[in-house]
Amino acid sequence: METNKSNSNSSENGKVRIILAGGGTGGHIFPAIAIANAIRNQRPDAEILFVGAKGKMEMEKVPQAGYNIKGLDIAGFDRSSLFKNISLPFKLIKSFSQVKNIINEFKPDAAVGVGGYSSFPVLKYAQSKGIATFIHESNSFAGKSNMMLGKNATKIFVAGEGMGKFFPAGKIMITGNPVRRAIVNSTATRDESIRSFGLDPNLKTILAVGGSLGARSINEIMAQHVSELESLNLQLIWQTGRATAQRFIERGRPSKNVWVNDFIHDMDKAYAAADVVISRAGAMSVAELCVAKKPVVFVPYPLAAEDHQTVNAKYLVDRDAALMVKDSEVNAKLFGAITRLATDEALQEKLKTNIAKYAVTNADEIIAKEILALL
Structure with missing residues (x-):
């Protein structure tokens, strides 16, 4: 026409x-x-x-x-x-x-x-x-x-x-x-960003996000293991999403090494604060993580049309630019994968270097x- x-x-x-x-x-x-x-x-x-x-x-x-x-x-x-x-x-x-x-x-x-x-x-x-x-x-x-x-x-x-x-x-x-300009042009530093979430700059920081609406499988794993993070010298920034948010917020809030809410308004600071990330593999999450240059464990949403989130994640995994855990395997593998990544600085550097190659700003x-x- x-x-x-x-x-x-x-x-x-x-x-x-x-x-x-x-x-x-x-x-x-x-x-x-x-x-x-x-x-x-x-x-x-x-x-x-x-x-x-x-x-x-x-x-x-x-x-x-x-x-x-x-x-x-x-x-x-x-x-x-x-x-x-x-x-x-x-x-x-x-x-x-x-x-x-x-x-x-x-x-x-x-x-x-x-x-x-x-x-x-x-x-x-x-x-x-x-x-x-x-x-x-x-x-x-x-x-x-x-x-x-x-x-x-x-x-x-x-x-x-x-x-x-x-x-x-x-x-x-x-x-x-x-990608949002706030993320592309971010000048947020790691330590200042961590403090803005009320956390400790001396600890390794995990960012867990399941998209704006949340990811039940990621939330369930974080809820199961949140009490173990302190003994591992790890802390958590946790966006639960809005679905069943209150239950997960109540699970995380008693821990002084956990910031938890249904939505993160300053994602540039969340990315700056994070040493490692757990994320769904929607197209925009992938694009932002490439720009933010973050080591990430993707958990693709299994019901996405044509399983396109797995395709998104696998593209980076095949290029040594990310890790992936299938949604069906989160109980057995996710917490171990993210805690190993959080303590392996050499792997973090490799993933950061490789994912940055795919950034479009x-x-x-x-x-x-x-x-x-x-x-």
Whole structure:
């Protein structure tokens, strides 16, 4: 579908207007905010509006970043309960009506989809109106919604090679994944960062993160072994995520060598404080850890589409840039793997040196420049 040329010329006649759609997890929200910030840096007069799903994380995080957001009444397919999907068609119809009103009122020159429930109706309607649409696909396996939207997209930004099996080859541009500027430009020191979490700079520090929503298997292992850390001269910064957070917070808080909460707001300080990291292997977590140059034990989420988190982790593991423990093996292997890594400085240095080779620090700037050039 061709872009509506009369609409796209508004960037020459006045302010450029761009919608960013998507969310659900930090892995979608923070790259979208990074892209928005890069657009603003290159075009300070740009008017930017986010569209997300009501009740999801973006409705809080986007306003905190200084942007307006409209919420849609939309949800994804719930594989755990077919009963919960009864209202899905009605929500989808309602969301398209909401999108129509948002786009007709805001009159964007472009819509950018970053993944998540709200991306599909926004980009689908924008394409029907001849508005330029851009997709950012962060993972090594494209989501079904993005694959459907890709046929009529103006341009598709991807993290790495091999995405031609999902999208029209001529529309693909390899950019890497946008990492938050606070992490890219971090000047946080290890000791100051550790003290900001109320911990001791003289102890080796483990950072355990399972993504913004949490990782049950990682949390369960940390809960089982948290009392053993002090005798090993180790301390822990533990982001539990929001799912069942209170139980894990109560487990960790009595220990003076543990900082625990459902969310870490200053991830640049968390990375600076960490000597070693336990993490899921979502695309954005991987991108951030490459930039932060951290020795990491990945625990890929086993139910990710096409097992793409294992693919993400294995790419680095095969290059001696990370370690990996399967989710099914965490009980037997994870605590031993992270404590051995925490005491093996030679292995830490090797992993840090190798993971740093895969850091991309300017994906947000490249994506913003490409979007603005085509408007």
